[in-house]
Amino acid sequence: MKKVFLLSLFTVFLLSSCVSKKQFTDLQAKEKEAQDLLNSATVKLNACLEERAAVTARATALEEQIADLRKSNDNLQFLSAKGASSIEKTLESIREKELKITRLQDAITKKDSVTLALVTSLKREVGINDPDIEINVEKGVVYISISDKLLFKNASYNVTAKAQEVLAKVAKVINSKPEFEAMIEGHTDSRSFQRGVLLDNWDLSVKRSTSVIRELQKLGVNPTQLVAAGRSSYVPVADNDTAENRAKNRRTRVVLLPKIDQFYALIETEMKNLEAGGN
Template sequence: MKKLLILALCSSFAFTSCVSSKKYNELAAKQKNTQDLLNSCTVKLNECLTEKTAASVRAKQLEERLADMRQTNQDLIQSSKELTMLTSKGATNLEKSLESLKEKDLKITRLQDALNKKDSVTLALVTSLKKEVGINDPDIEVNVEKGVVYISLSDKVLFKTGSYEISGRANEILGKVAKVINGKPNFEAMVEGHTDNVPYRERNGLIDNWDLSVKRATSIVRALKDLGVSPERLVAAGRGEYDPLVPNTTAENRATNRRTRILVLPKIDQFYDMIEKEMKTLEKQG
């Protein structure tokens, strides 16, 4: 499937472009921190699952031993009170061990539920976008990359060559995207503009491909704002020619690299707080 490319430059390059880049870098840094935390959680989860498997085997052995000890206990009560007391103490310790294993299993389940909840929200969002935007258009792709839902649009769907003016068809598609975003108040939308490496001839106040990518991203952001998406939830970013999907060696590859991506992602602060809270809870119970 072809991927889309969007480029845009802010109306005032010296001010708007810098602000957009700063917002993008901040969000990218937060996203990286979140991804690192997720990776850490995944590693810890895998370790816990391994421990759980071993603990389950141990628990079964303990349960069998406990049953034997209880039977032995009943027999020994008849002959020795002291021995009965020692056996009861041993049984109590085993019961405490089983209870500890159950608590650990509960911790693993809670962490798994938190990750499953995030995955469920992502899946629901992808389903909504595919339903609204459509999945049979080769110039439109809805997918998940590193836990982030994105819509990739070919530049021919959105803009004319070298232009940042949105087409009529683009407005139709963006209207559907805006509907999904507005239905997810805890999500933000980041628009990324991408170009190929063919040098852009300076005109209309645009200097290069980077300028064009930023201006295109800004055009999409404004369109989403006009369609009712809160501007506080929108970020415009231009990647220029510096994040290609494929080498710019053929006309077809260059067309693939000319794209616009709309990333729909949970508000980083809220998601980070959720994971951090869950990790602290596990540490206190550990």
């Protein structure tokens, strides 16, 4: 730009010596116009350069954003795929658990069906009109409660002849359910007891239990199904404050329950079948 200015001055000098004043004035005007155009072009050029720098910076920023978005998209796709896989595994686990629960419920339902059939059979065989014999179900377990006066004489553990008819009916039901166990529980009242080899109510309750078990075994019950238990006076059904209530507490209870090992074996078999089907 400096060279152009010097050249212009030199030209003016030469022309001033060779041209008229009017021509010189015209040349000065043209030179000024050219300078103005040059200045204007320079301003525009600088503006363009600044704009290009801004656009370049913007383009670089956009490229970086695009790269970040692509990276984020890749991460999202990865996380989405990973999340979908995790959700699918969770759903599969839930389905397996639901199926296991269903199998377990089926096993329990099967047991409950057998229990219901057992109660029906007992009520048909033993009878439900005798107030000294109670048959009920508690928490899936069948109980037969037989009054003391039907089985034993007072303070004795020897089974009476009168008890044979009742025990024969109980034995028939137990024999029809080999998958069940029968626990014979002896119960007494709270009055202190000691006679001969019997030291207390514990001894009396256990001896009464084993006496009933021996009678059931004579009636053909498989001894592997029988369990002897004495509860003394510690599981009463009434307060021991009257003769009537003490009579209620002196009882023998037959507890019929499915063999625990067989019941769990049934569930275990169902679980193995489920796993085998899943694999």
